[in-house]
Amino acid sequence: MTLEVDDLRVYYRTLKGDVQALDGVSFGLKDGEILGLAGESGCGKTTLGKALIRLDGRMKHVGGSVTLDGETLPIGDDVRMNPYRFKQVSLIPQYSMSAMNPTRKIGRMVRELLESRREKLDLTELHHRLELVELPKDVLGKYPIELSGGMKQRMVMVISTLLNPSLLIADEITSALDVSTQKAVVTTLKGFRDRGFVKSMVFITHDISLTNQLADTIMVMYAGKLAEKAPAATVVNAPKHPYTQLLISSLPEVGVRYADKRLTGIPGNPPSLLNPVAGCRFRDRCPLAFDKCAEEPPPVEVEKDHVVACWKAA
Amino acid sequence: MRRYFGRKLLVYGLTFFMAVTVNWLVPRLMPGDPVASMLARARVAQPEAQEALRVYYNNLFGFDLPWWQQYLNSWGSLFRGDFGISLWAFPTPVADLLTRAVPYSLALLIPSILISWVVGNRLGALAARRKILDNTVLPVSYVLTATPYLWLAALMAWAFGIVWGIFPVAGGYSFSITPSFTWDFFLDLAWHWLLPFASLFLVALGGWAIGMRNVIIYELESDYANYLSALGAPQRLIRRYAFRNAVLPQITGLALQLGVLVAGALVTEIVFSYPGLGSLILAAIQNKDFFLLQGAFLFIVLGVLIANFIIDVVYVIVDPRTRVGMAGASA
Numbered sequence: 001m002t003l004e005v006d007d008l009r010v011y012y013r014t015l016k017g018d019v020q021a022l023d024g025v026s027f028g029l030k031d032g033e034i035l036g037l038a039g040e041s042g043c044g045k046t047t048l049g050k051a052l053i054r055l056d057g058r059m060k061h062v063g064g065s066v067t068l069d070g071e072t073l074p075i076g077d078d079v080r081m082n083p084y085r086f087k088q089v090s091l092i093p094q095y096s097m098s099a100m101n102p103t104r105k106i107g108r109m110v111r112e113l114l115e116s117r118r119e120k121l122d123l124t125e126l127h128h129r130l131e132l133v134e135l136p137k138d139v140l141g142k143y144p145i146e147l148s149g150g151m152k153q154r155m156v157m158v159i160s161t162l163l164n165p166s167l168l169i170a171d172e173i174t175s176a177l178d179v180s181t182q183k184a185v186v187t188t189l190k191g192f193r194d195r196g197f198v199k200s201m202v203f204i205t206h207d208i209s210l211t212n213q214l215a216d217t218i219m220v221m222y223a224g225k226l227a228e229k230a231p232a233a234t235v236v237n238a239p240k241h242p243y244t245q246l247l248i249s250s251l252p253e254v255g256v257r258y259a260d261k262r263l264t265g266i267p268g269n270p271p272s273l274l275n276p277v278a279g280c281r282f283r284d285r286c287p288l289a290f291d292k293c294a295e296e297p298p299p300v301e302v303e304k305d306h307v308v309a310c311w312k313a314a
Numbered sequence: 315m316r317r318y319f320g321r322k323l324l325v326y327g328l329t330f331f332m333a334v335t336v337n338w339l340v341p342r343l344m345p346g347d348p349v350a351s352m353l354a355r356a357r358v359a360q361p362e363a364q365e366a367l368r369v370y371y372n373n374l375f376g377f378d379l380p381w382w383q384q385y386l387n388s389w390g391s392l393f394r395g396d397f398g399i400s401l402w403a404f405p406t407p408v409a410d411l412l413t414r415a416v417p418y419s420l421a422l423l424i425p426s427i428l429i430s431w432v433v434g435n436r437l438g439a440l441a442a443r444r445k446i447l448d449n450t451v452l453p454v455s456y457v458l459t460a461t462p463y464l465w466l467a468a469l470m471a472w473a474f475g476i477v478w479g480i481f482p483v484a485g486g487y488s489f490s491i492t493p494s495f496t497w498d499f500f501l502d503l504a505w506h507w508l509l510p511f512a513s514l515f516l517v518a519l520g521g522w523a524i525g526m527r528n529v530i531i532y533e534l535e536s537d538y539a540n541y542l543s544a545l546g547a548p549q550r551l552i553r554r555y556a557f558r559n560a561v562l563p564q565i566t567g568l569a570l571q572l573g574v575l576v577a578g579a580l581v582t583e584i585v586f587s588y589p590g591l592g593s594l595i596l597a598a599i600q601n602k603d604f605f606l607l608q609g610a611f612l613f614i615v616l617g618v619l620i621a622n623f624i625i626d627v628v629y630v631i632v633d634p635r636t637r638v639g640m641a642g643a644s645a
Contacts, residue, residue, distance in 0.1 A: 054544045085546030093544065098537040101555045103562075103634055113542065116551045143634050160545070 002166055002200045003029035003052075008064035010051045019273045021047040023224040024064065026299070027307075029167070029200045029217075034193060036215030036232065037204045038247075042270050044224040049171045049204045051075055053089045069166050086117060090165035090198075094172045096156040100144040107140030110159055119163060129158045129197075133188055150181050157188060161197045168198040172205060186214045209251060212236050217305070220244045223270050223281035226299055230306040240302060240313040242288050280310070288312050315630075315637070322626055326619050333615040338388050341604040342381075348401050348602040349377065375399075375605075388608070397612070398605035402597055408609040411594060416613060418486050419590035421507060423579050426514035427568075434522025435564055439557050441523065442530035451523055458520030463578035467513040467585035474509060481509045484587035510586045514579055518571075525567055529560040562633050569625040572618050580614075 008025050011018040022044045029035050037045045050056060052066060052075070061076030068088055074080040093099050101109050114121045127137050133154040144152060153173070161168060170189065174182040192198050205211050211218055211232070218235040220227045220243065228241040239245045246266045268285035271277070280286070283293040292311045299309040349371045358364045372378045375398070376387055391398065397408035441451040475483030487493065487502045533539065533556035542552050583592030591610050598606035630636050 082546040082548075085544060087546075091541075091544045093537070093541055095537040095541075099541040101538045101542075101559070103559055104555070105634075112551060113545065113547055116547050117545075143638055145635055146638055156541075 002031050002033070002069060004067040005052075006065050006067070008048070008051060008066060009062040010047055010055065011060050011062050012047075012058050013060055014058075014274070017274055018060070018062075020276060021059075021224050021273055022051060023273075023276075025221070025224075025226050026064075027219060027226065027229055029202070031199050032193060033217060034190075034201045034203060034215045036208075036211030036218040037202055037221065038206065038208050038211050038218060039221040039227075040206060040247075040270065042223075042273070043221040045204050045206075045221050046171060047224075048221070049091075049169045049202060052167065052169055052202065053085060053091050054078070054081065086160075086165065087119075087163050088165055089167045089169065090160045090163070092157055092160045092168065092170045092173050094175065096153040096173065097149055097176070099156050100152065100159075102144055105141055105143055106147075106155060110140070110162070113159075114162070117163075126158070126162065129162070132191065132195075133158055150177070150184075153177070153181075153185065154188065157185075157192070161192055164197055166199045168192075168201045170201060170203045174205060174207065174210060182210060183213075186210065190214060208236070208247060220247065223276065224273055225281060226307070226309055227282070228306075228308045228310075229299075230308075234306055240306070240308045241310045242286050242312065243282050246287075318630075322623065326623060330615065330619060333619075334389070334392065334612065335385075337608050337611045337615070338385055341602070341607050344602065346602050348604060349375070351602060352401060352404070375401075392612070397609035400598075400603055400606045402601035402603040402606060408605045411606060412591070412609050412613055415589060415591050415594045415610075418588060419579065419583065419592070422510055422514060422583065422588065422590060423576065426511050426518060426579070427572075427575050430515045430518035431522050431564070431568055434519045435526045435561065437519070438523040438526025438528075439530050439553075439560070441527045442534070443553070448527070452527065455520035455523040458516055459524060461517050461520075463514065463517050464581045464585060466517055467510065467582045470509055470513045471585060482506050483509075486589040506588075510582050510588050514575075514582050517578065518575060521571070522564065522567075525564055526560060529563055530556055533557075533560050562629070565625060565629050565632065569622050569629075572621055572625075576614060576618060 005028070006026050008022060009020070010022040011020050021042075025044070025048060027035075037048065039045050047059065050059065051061070052073075055061060055075065055078070066073045066075050068084070071084075071088075073084055073089070100106060104112070110126070111121050126140075130137060130139065135151060135154055135158070139147060139151065139155060144155075147155065174185055177185065189201065189203070193201060203211060203214055208218070212235075215232050217229065218232045219229040220235065220239075220241065222243050228235065228239060228244045230239075235244060236248060239248055243266075250263060250265050252263055266285060271281055271284065278296060279294040280289070280297050283289040286293070290311075295311075297309045297311045299307045300313075301307050302313060349368060352371060353364055353367055356367065358367055369378075376384055379387070395409065397412065400406050400408050400411055403411060437451055437455075441447045471483045474481040482488070482505065486506055487499065488506075491499060491502050493499060534552070536556075539552050539556060542555070579590075580592030580595060582588070583590040584596050587593060591613060595607060595610045597603070598610060
């Protein structure tokens with residue numbers, strides 16, 4: 001197993017108290033597995049992604065552990081985490097358009113980055129990978145502003161995976177792209193996995209239909225907790241958690257005319273994560289809620305590889 | 315690239331034209347008649363002789379011509395390098411007075427501008443990364459940058475020159491010494507130079523330090539810095555990139571500040587009675603010396619324009635984006 005996350009808790013420090021953005025999430029990721037991490041804004045998916053590579057200044061590692069290839073990652077310690085970054089865990093950021101230093105030629109920046117990590121630049125390998133994402137070799141002699149948005153995105157994907165990390169985190173990388181480019185990005189990521197450039201991947205998005213094209217497993221989060229985790233097909237076709245069911249049913253379907261059938265969302269909003277109430281965090285919006293929901297539902301493996309945190313599903 | 319510099323040169327040319335015109339106009343709009351004051355100084359008692367002198371002076375300086383002719387003539391003589399004859403130091407040519415004063419002004423300006431810019435940038439960059447430095451450098455910088463040149467200069471002249479008596483308070487060199495290429499003379503020159511230089515340097519320093527600190531903090535929060543941190547790049551590399559990128563707005567700032575710095579230097583020269591352009595301008599204004607004033611301003615305008623052009627060129631060299639923008643991007 002590549003990645004093992006156990007009861008991970010990461011809170012945001014604010015003046016009013018701790019925001020419990022990631023509150024006890026456990027899951028595993030096998031070699032070669034792509035995990036799609038889905039959920040609405042504020043569900044903790046980005047916090048989870050950041051926790052795996054670099055906490056920002058306001059985030060605090062409260063509890064739980066992350067183990068990658070048998071080694072426990074010191075995720076709360078920015079300096080001790082450095083040797084793992086890029087080599088074991090890498091990131092494709094949300095902001096690929098501005099991720100490269102605007103005043104350095106791309107090739108030089110890559111060389112300086114690798115030198116700073118005491119790695120040698122394998123130019124043939126780099127050229128080979130550029131070719132794979134259909135970038136001409138001479139992009140290395142260009143400045144980032146000379147590239148189009150799609151080219152920058154692909155360049156960043158190549159840079160991030162250059163050292164063949166065990167785990168790649170792709171955080172909302174398709175949100176700024178049009179649909180055809182989204183598809184190309186997804187195909188490229190799959191190719192990277194198939195060629196062994198990355199062992200496993202966490203693909204964070206709010207777009208369930210896109211996740212379905214890429215991910216082997218989908219994990220749905222709600223209010224800082226795991227709601228459901230199952231193989232992609234199961235999540236899409238036979239979800240067990242009421243939140244997942246509602247999420248899937250709010251997606252438009254091809255061939256259905258929504259003139260007669262209104263597309264419904266999920267009424268209500270996620271709860272505040274500053275001192276959240278005990279029990280199931282979804283119960284205020286849940287159509288199936290009953291007395292038992294005042295107690296927190298533990299994640300239960302209802303069938304093989306299908307974990308649900310709901311009293312009704314177990 | 316050629317189009318870019320062509321356009322820049324055109325703008326500078328227009329600025330120069332406007333500056334010369336305004337420069338010609340302003341002394342003539344000042345109240346008072348310079349010839350009358352020269353006559354008063356000459357103390358000629360007989361009215362006929364006075365009249366003859368008036369005609370002679372008016373003809374000598376060209377004041378008897380119509381205004382447009384005077385204007386065109388001033389352009390003509392400008393291109394011949396003839397700035398006219400000083401009224402105040404009559405009959406010394408203005409060009410001589412200027413060439414004597416300009417080295418002193420440049421010796422003050424160039425080091426104080428460049429050194430304060432470099433040191434201020436370093437200081438600001440350091441302050442951006444260390445809390446203790448930030449809490450000390452920043453307040454001091456705010457005080458320095460808010461200090462009027464005149465005030466700091468007067469304070470320093472008083473403290474070092476009068477109270478402690480370690481530095482001279484007037485002149486470019488001691489009156490007892492004759493200019494020559496000897497060590498004694500150079501040491502004396504440096505000794506007189508130090509106070510005006512230091513006061514200019516200090517006031518300018520604060521502004522650069524504050525600017526750099528703010529830009530560095532912004533750059534360290536930027537996306538490329540975050541990406542490099544996420545890939546475990548050492549702080550050294552990230553800071554190097556941030557500093558390099560933060561210098562760019564500081565270069566623009568230098569171009570914008572140039573006029574203010576020159577004005578500050580002129581005032582400082584006057585406080586220290588330093589024999590540069592500032593003191594010359596003061597004398598010219600006090601004596602309604604049109605030609606000297608015109609000449610001095612012209613030198614300053616030319617200097618600022620040339621310096622600005624140099625900064626433009628430097629900017630194109632250090633910021634690749636301007637060059638790429640000129641060449642046109644490829645998709």
